[in-house]
Amino acid sequence: MSTSTGVVRRRGSLAVVWAVLLVAVVAPPLAVGPAFAHSAALLLPGLVAAMGPAVLLRSGTARRKSWRADGTLVRARTWTGVREVDLAALAIVRGWVLPRRSGPLTYVSVADRSGRRVILDVDDRGLKLVADAVRHHGADYLSSWALTILGLAPAHRFASVGRQLGLGFIALGLLLIGMLLAAAIAQC
Secondary structure, three states, rough: OOHHHHHHHHHHHHHHHHHHHHEEEEHHHHOHHHHOOOOHHHHHHHHHHHHHHHHHHHOOOOOOOHEEOOOOEEEEEEEEEEEEEEEHHEEEEEEEEEOOOOOOOEEEEEEEEEOOOEEEOOOOHHHHHHHHHHHHHHHHEEEHHHHHHOOOOOOOOOHHHHHHHHHHHHHHHHHHHHHHHHHHHHHH
């Protein structure tokens, strides 16, 4: 698949997801009216607003078993189609860890200099692959969290806790914004 076809497909998929999220936040208060602002259903648009970024993130993420590396070329299947990234020409590397009861999920977002990007759900093998590519070929930008996740820099004691709290506050803020937006629309 050419780069331009992949970009068009990705933008189209993201536009559809944004439209669905907007309809899910705006349509219920418009349909019900002012009574919606005083009901427990107000939590629904807030949850949609809080979960929307996770859906958008997931649309470009390749699960552990859906990506393969062939030399320096990574080919991954995502919801928005097949994506290819050249690890020998890395432009941006970011990473984050999401805690779960069954063990943390580790994600590494890689983009090459031609603009192709993918988010990889990685295990130790994937972390080693990306870390080796960074060591051998370099990258234009590496986030501090990616440096720590890839084992290229020492971990700071409370940095992970601060990042997790930050993600939690962002989700809480989106929840409240979604609820307030829905309440305002319902009052119109």
